[in-house]
Amino acid sequence: MGSGMSGKAPWRVGVLFSQTGVTAVIERSQLNGTLLAIEEINEAGGVQGREIEPIICDPASDLTLYGQQAEWLLRQDGVNVIFGCYMSSARKEVLPVVERRNGLLFYPTLYEGFEYSANCIYGGAAPNQNSVPLASYLMENFGKRFFFVGSDYIYPRESNRVMRNIVRQGRGEVVGEHYLPLDAEAAEFEPIVQEILRTKPDVIFSTVVGSGTIHFYQVYKAAGADPTRVPIGSLTTNEAEVAEMGADVACGHITAAPYFRNLDNPENRTFLQRYEKRFGSTTHVTSGCEAAYDQAHMFARALAEVGSTDTERLRGALVGAEFQAPQGLIRIDPDNNHTYLHSRIARVNAEGEFEVVRAVARAIKPDPYLVFPALNDWSMWLQASGSS
Numbered sequence: 203m204g205s206g207m208s209g210k211a212p213w214r215v216g217v218l219f220s221q222t223g224v225t226a227v228i229e230r231s232q233l234n235g236t237l238l239a240i241e242e243i244n245e246a247g248g249v250q251g252r253e254i255e256p257i258i259c260d261p262a263s264d265l266t267l268y269g270q271q272a273e274w275l276l277r278q279d280g281v282n283v284i285f286g287c288y289m290s291s292a293r294k295e296v297l298p299v300v301e302r303r304n305g306l307l308f309y310p311t312l313y314e315g316f317e318y319s320a321n322c323i324y325g326g327a328a329p330n331q332n333s334v335p336l337a338s339y340l341m342e343n344f345g346k347r348f349f350f351v352g353s354d355y356i357y358p359r360e361s362n363r364v365m366r367n368i369v370r371q372g373r374g375e376v377v378g379e380h381y382l383p384l385d386a387e388a389a390e391f392e393p394i395v396q397e398i399l400r401t402k403p404d405v406i407f408s409t410v411v412g413s414g415t416i417h418f419y420q421v422y423k424a425a426g427a428d429p430t431r432v433p434i435g436s437l438t439t440n441e442a443e444v445a446e447m448g449a450d451v452a453c454g455h456i457t458a459a460p461y462f463r464n465l466d467n468p469e470n471r472t473f474l475q476r477y478e479k480r481f482g483s484t485t486h487v488t489s490g491c492e493a494a495y496d497q498a499h500m501f502a503r504a505l506a507e508v509g510s511t512d513t514e515r516l517r518g519a520l521v522g523a524e525f526q527a528p529q530g531l532i533r534i535d536p537d538n539n540h541t542y543l544h545s546r547i548a549r550v551n552a553e554g555e556f557e558v559v560r561a562v563a564r565a566i567k568p569d570p571y572l573v574f575p576a577l578n579d580w581s582m583w584l585q586a587s588g589s590s
């Protein structure tokens with residue numbers, strides 16, 4: 203084991219984000235968020251005088267590798283805490299490993315909900331924090347005929363099940379539903395886009411993830427579709443993917459997320475300045491990146507409090523903990539290990555920047571099992587404001 207700045211052994215943690223493969227663009231942004239936070243903590247003296255040392259793996263967007271590398275981290279590298287995973291299918295590979303060895307996974311990604319593990323801290327949005335607000339906004343502004351397009355794995359299928367129920371609750375309907383392989387090429391989206399043009403939905407809900415997102419939006423544009431009339435609404439299309447597809451392709455499309463890069467508050471300005479200094483540009487800063495950054499800081503605070511990476515002790519300090527994040531004040535919910543998060547809906551402008559068109563007044567309690575669906579709870583919304 204190496205030794206840190208003070209000669210004391212570092213706190214070793216595993217970092218499990220793909221730097222290659224179909225989800226590399228988003229996962230690299232999450233890796234960067236994690237590393238930025240760890241570097242900030244170390245520059246400020248570490249935790250109890252000990253540095254945090256990240257053991258960085260690259261599971262290459264390959265599900266088997268997530269499970270294997272989690273096992274190695276816990277068994278051979280002797281770490282107890284892992285930051286990682288984007289796809290829900292990857293989380294489902296890692297969680298049994300972490301549970302078996304009583305480790306702790308920090309998962310900084312929106313997901314489909316309907317899960318609880320005592321060995322996971324969920325830092326991304328659950329459906330009540332993003333699907334419900336997005337559906338409400340789309341139905342109110344565009345109409346009630348939805349067309350679903352997703353990648354073929356658990357998050358899109360399960361997220362669409364939730365979305366279908368929300369749409370029905372709002373007296374809407376789903377007029378088409380298609381799933382493509384994660385590594386689908388542009389040509390595979392063409393028949394689906396043709397069907398969308400024929401079916402004439404009011405809105406498209408995309409749960410396509412990774413590189414397929416870029417193909418889908420590009421094919422939609424090339425087919426002559428008009429996103430000002432029929433936008434693609436998504437929870438997974440973010441700043442990094444917009445940068446890859448180009449502003450002309452992304453303009454007019456809509457995403458719901460707790461965080462967008464252009465929020466104007468002191469914590470976000472500092473976060474972006476530090477990110478740019480470290481990585482050279484903020485082009486790829488996303489909601490997943492911010493969640494990863496928040497989770498690493500919340501871990502370090504809990505570690506400082508309990509002086510141990512033991513799961514029970516860390517969890518005891520984490521639940522109920524608050525953090526003044528770039529998205530605003532957040533808090534880990536003691537009821538379910540998920541996080542109170544902000545909810546914002548943004549539309550891509552001609553410059554390729556997300557402009558917030560609706561935002562909640564304060565962080566929403568996570569309700570991963572949708573016990574309290576609140577489709578029409580308009581009281582929680584602030585009016586549109588460019589950067590709130």
Ligand code: ACM
Binds near residue numbers: 311312313357358411
């Ligand atoms: C996801 O698979 N949770 C985006």
